Amino acid sequence: MRLAPFLRLSQTKNNNKKLNQATQQSLEELLARVAIRDRAAFNQLYSQTSSKLFGVLLRMLKNEQLAEDVLQDTYVRIWRKADTYRAGRNEPMTWLHSIARYRAIDLIRKHRKESRDRGIDEALEQSNPAFSVLENLERLDKEKLMDCLKELDQDHSDAIVSSYCEGYSHSELSEKLKKPVGTIKSWIRRGLQSLKVCLER
Amino acid sequence: MNYSNPKLQSALAAEYVLGTLTGRARDRFENLMLAHPGIKDWVAFWEEKLQPLNESAPEMQPSDRVWKHIQVQLFPEMKKARTQGTGFWRVLGIGASALSVLMAIYIARPLLETSPEIPVSNYFTVFQDDEKQPVWSVQVNQTSAMLKLSALNVPELQADQDYELWLLQPDDQAPISLGLLPEAGELEVPLQSLPYGDAAGVAVSLEPKGGSPTGAPTGPVLYVSQLFDLG
Numbered sequence: 001m002r003l004a005p006f007l008r009l010s011q012t013k014n015n016n017k018k019l020n021q022a023t024q025q026s027l028e029e030l031l032a033r034v035a036i037r038d039r040a041a042f043n044q045l046y047s048q049t050s051s052k053l054f055g056v057l058l059r060m061l062k063n064e065q066l067a068e069d070v071l072q073d074t075y076v077r078i079w080r081k082a083d084t085y086r087a088g089r090n091e092p093m094t095w096l097h098s099i100a101r102y103r104a105i106d107l108i109r110k111h112r113k114e115s116r117d118r119g120i121d122e123a124l125e126q127s128n129p130a131f132s133v134l135e136n137l138e139r140l141d142k143e144k145l146m147d148c149l150k151e152l153d154q155d156h157s158d159a160i161v162s163s164y165c166e167g168y169s170h171s172e173l174s175e176k177l178k179k180p181v182g183t184i185k186s187w188i189r190r191g192l193q194s195l196k197v198c199l200e201r
Numbered sequence: 202m203n204y205s206n207p208k209l210q211s212a213l214a215a216e217y218v219l220g221t222l223t224g225r226a227r228d229r230f231e232n233l234m235l236a237h238p239g240i241k242d243w244v245a246f247w248e249e250k251l252q253p254l255n256e257s258a259p260e261m262q263p264s265d266r267v268w269k270h271i272q273v274q275l276f277p278e279m280k281k282a283r284t285q286g287t288g289f290w291r292v293l294g295i296g297a298s299a300l301s302v303l304m305a306i307y308i309a310r311p312l313l314e315t316s317p318e319i320p321v322s323n324y325f326t327v328f329q330d331d332e333k334q335p336v337w338s339v340q341v342n343q344t345s346a347m348l349k350l351s352a353l354n355v356p357e358l359q360a361d362q363d364y365e366l367w368l369l370q371p372d373d374q375a376p377i378s379l380g381l382l383p384e385a386g387e388l389e390v391p392l393q394s395l396p397y398g399d400a401a402g403v404a405v406s407l408e409p410k411g412g413s414p415t416g417a418p419t420g421p422v423l424y425v426s427q428l429f430d431l432g
Contacts, residue, residue, distance in 0.1 A: 037421035039276070043331050046268060054267075055258040068267050075271045089245045097255040098218075098248050105220040109227070145253045163219045164254050170221060185221075192215040199250050 027092035035083040042079055049093070050075070053100040060104045060167035070107055074100040108167045148198035156191030159184055204237055214243035218251060272331065278356055323431045324397050327353075328405060328424040336424060337382055337405070339366065341397050348392045352383045358407075365408045367418055369401040369425075376404065381412050402427045 027048065033041030053074060057067040077099050085095055149157045155177075162168050162176070170188075174181045204210065216222040217230050234240045321343035328336045336356075340349040350366070358364065364384070367376040380390060382405060406413070407420035 033425070037423070038425055039331050039423065040329075040425065046271070050267070051260040051262045052255075052258075054263040055261040056255050058261050059258045068263060071263055071267050072270050072274070075267075076274055079271075079275055090249055091252070093255075094248050094252045097252060101220070101255070108220075109223050145250060160219065161254065163221050164251055165258070167220060169223060188216070188219070188221055189212065192212065192219070196211055196215065 027096075028087055031082050031085050031092055031095075034079060035085070042075075045078070046075060049096055052093070053096060056097060057100055057104055059165055060101070061108070062166075066107065067104075070100065070103045073103050077103070104167060109169070144199065148195055151198055152191050152194055153187075156187045156194070159187045160191045160195065163188060204233055205239070207239065207243075210237065210240045211243045211246070214240060215247050218244060218247040322398055324428040325431055326403060326426045326428050328403075328426050330354075330356075330424070339403060339426075339428075341392060341428065343392065343397070346392045348379060348390050350382055350388045350390075352385045352387070355382075355384050358384060361410045362420075363408050363410050363412055364423070365406050365412045365418070365420075367404045367406060368395060368397070369404055370396075371399055371401045375417055378413065378416065379403070397428060398430065400428055 027045070030041045030045045030048070034045055050071065054067060054071050057070050057074075058064065061067045061070065074096075078096065081099070085092070090098070149161065152160075159173055159177070162173060168176065170181050170184050173179075173184045177184065213222065213230055213233075217227065222230055230240075234244065323343055324341040325339065327338045330336055335353040337353060338351045340351075342349060355364070364382040366379040366382050368379055369376050377393075377395060379393065382388075403426055404418070404422050405424040406418040406422050408418070409420075413419050
């Protein structure tokens with residue numbers, strides 16, 4: 001075991017003399033403690049973040065059982081990989097969400113299940129999901145990304161948001177939007193190029 | 202393709218984060234990430250920039266069984282320890298903090314009544330497992346200069362392992378070993394003269410038989426707790 005994170009813990013603990021302050025510990029502190037195998041911190045991290053990750057997984061996988069499986073797998077990975085979290089590179093919540101999303105993407109791509117396809121059929125009958133995502137962004141005051149997405153062609157923006165949030169592949173989007181796969185690919189590629197230019201401004 | 206081209210790196214990273222980079226291209230990209238550090242930065246860029254889309258998802262409470270499954274998968278030894286839990290603690294297990302306070306008062310009473318004349322303090326803590334079951338109690342008694350360790354509900358160890366107790370120090374100082382913890386019963390040992398009042402807490406690590414060979418924790422840290430000043 002490396003000593004440095006252990007010491008980081010003792011420093012952290014020193015700043016939290018009162019027990020009930022433990023509930024307000026930052027995700028960064030919790031991740032540092034999980035990295036040194038602190039099970040209580042892991043429990044707390046799960047309590048603070050699992051409903052967020054589960055919401056994202058349900059939206060992508062459209063099946064409760066699959067989402068639960070991926071959620072379990074995600075936290076097993078978090079426990080094992082917490083020592084690779086680099087505070088400077090990503091926000092803690094981004095890091096956690098990314099682990100969950102990549103597990104879900106792997107599952108969608110490699111082990112496509114009928115149950116998810118059924119969920120997709122139901123989702124397709126509903127209104128445009130990209131629209132409600134943008135509405136939520138507005139409510140959450142995530143202006144930069146929303147403004148940049150609005151600057152894009154509507155088709156490009158919808159394709160990007162649907163891929164990211166709903167986990168749709170090119171061919172699923174092609175079916176959903178009734179456009180050739182080549183068109184979808186080009187929408188996403190060009191949309192991402194413009195999005196990057198805007199986000200970097 | 203020239204993978205050191207930032208434009209290409211960004212484009213691939215974006216489709217990787219989006220999830221539209223699939224199949225062999227996705228596998229290849231994951232290998233590229235290891236070879237070209239710049240690509241990792243682009244992945245981090247897109248992850249961070251698109252993160253608001255994750256926050257737009259409504260929070261959903263997962264079933265309790267997910268957490269149970271995670272624990273069974275990661276800590277199979279806990280299952281055994283849990284089923285061994287004694288009825289006594291189960292009955293008393295009405296909320297961990299309440300129990301700790303009760304025990305602190307009960308155990309501290311004789312200490313408090315002795316009202317020491319020298320300015321020493323006594324400290325107390327109970328380590329708890331994830332289910333808030335007490336595992337050990339630790340009493341630092343500076344009045345009698347003794348350290349009393351009581352095993353309450355300790356998970357079984359392998360023959361070549363020991364539990365070791367550490368005093369966590371503030372400000373980047375290395376933890377100090379307070380010795381091995383008993384697997385059952387009580388153990389009372391002479392108290393080292395240490396600044397317990399300034400400690401950041403105490404921790405238990407899993408160590409090879411006989412304790413850490415290096416003087417610093419080498420195994421996983423299983424429990425961490427604060428020391429409560431009983432005056």
